[in-house]
Amino acid sequence: MWAYGQPEYLKHVREDRLWWGKTGNYKLPKLKRFRSEAPSELVPRTLWQAEEVSQTRTARQEMKLLFADEPFSTPKPEKLMQKVISLATNPGDLVLDSFAGSGTTGAVAHKMGRRWIMVELGEHCHTHIVPRLKKVIDGEDQGGISKAVNWQGGGGFRYLRLAPSLLKKDQWGNWVINPAYNAEMLAEAMCKHMGFTYAPSQTYYWMHGHSSETDFIYVTTGSLSHDQLRLIGEEVGGERSLLICCKAFMADAEAFPNLTLKKIPRAILGKCEWDHDDYSFSIDLLAETPDDEPLEDQ
Template sequence: MPDNRIWFGADGNSRPSVKRFLSEVAAGVLAQSVWLHEEVGHNQDASREIRALFPDDAFGTPKPEKLIHRVIFLATNPGDLVLDSFAGSGTTGAVAHKMGRRWIMVELGEHCHTHIVPRLKKVIAGNDPGGITKTVNWRGGGGFRYYRLAPSLLKKDKWGHWVINPEYNGEMLSEAMCKLMGFSYAPSQSLFWQHGHSTETDFIYVTTGSLSHDQLRVISEEVGNERSLLICCKAFMADVSAFPNLTLKKIPKTVLHKCHWDHDDYSFSIDVLAEPEAVPEWEEENEDA
């Protein structure tokens, strides 16, 4: 009572309660709000939304679009990037798209093909009248890219050594290494050592073979003094300083330094993907890195 810990309300006649000061409360303040199902939907709403999109093959555990709309509205601004690493039926991507957010969805299940891609195509075409469509006045538009994750570039052999995955053929390996090393994959039809380029005079050559001093000398002579070449190979037996226009890297070592081996579902961390000049409604590609 001396420090007014007991509070009887503004008029002094209410039921007494204990006053707590902010300095005595654990870090942070508990949110004191209730999200009513009239405002953010419920499971039955979500089921109706997904059945309207896929009457013959409804997804089992969808989320209502109004719920995701509330979360995205509170946490982001238009143009922000929304990530859903367990995409499910694609509700987060659909809602983010309608709200003018950029989005990335990841899904390893087959419903990626049966539900997510068809759903997003309907959103883009303006053929998804349910969910928050009327709330945000969505009429269609935009686009997306669809990538399939390729197998890991490296795997351990029976002795526990990292080796190139035999599932990769020469073309797949070259394209993966170009992306990994920051080169544009553009194999030459006439020069075997040009698999890609970073500038008009800087090229990359990828091979699973071991290169000798004589082989490197021949390549160096073809490259010439006005160009430079990065060679990614299994091994090399040469004095590298003898070829100032060549840079040599061993593929397994190069890849190991850029891999996240505590994860078993991807090989590389790709920080930048070039923006296309024009994005179609949807585009399916194989992601080889």
């Protein structure tokens, strides 16, 4: 794909503005731009040479070695990510990539002895990231920075899927518990949202988790009567406290000093932006990128 039409291209040819690489056989030329033509605020304060951090062309070659049949359109060179990670972290530090793409950040962080978390909602999570990291761990990925850091393989990772939204709106627009959640999933999710450690008791049905040695949580989709709450309160006793998250309760919330009563889903409505599968965000306030880049494909 060409960035300019034929008249502009011919103008660049006349002005000797096109650079076809050292060998003169680049597939696409680069457009020459000079410092004197750039606004002063765009002049870089630092310079990373291509020999040090590589370039997009090299990144595509690295991807072809890993996925000959599954190219990725916008990979980053491993040497570039090595530079960034070395400047910002030390061995053993945690590197987060919220838009993992082809998994370059995680692969480089792994080879450099960093821990990492990658997040990706696209299908290339399965087509690129997971297979790539398996090759890194098995020592089969000898491209990129592998030889420079003497990478021989090792380590591991866990692959976690994003859970469905705990709350959904019903046909009337009311927030309800997502039917995809069973009792155990609901109890574990509520423990996370309310700040408790999920640890179901084998002795007490009302003990789903704890925040301390004497503070516990009970989660149920049922409606609790005054008598049910009284019996639970007696079993909890005066030396312990219990947070009860339930659909409804038919009692004075202040009647049981060792019990705290909260209704679900009301208790967690404000804790998240619920039922968003795309996790989109507004870009209205993001800074605009200048049209003129220092180097670009013609």
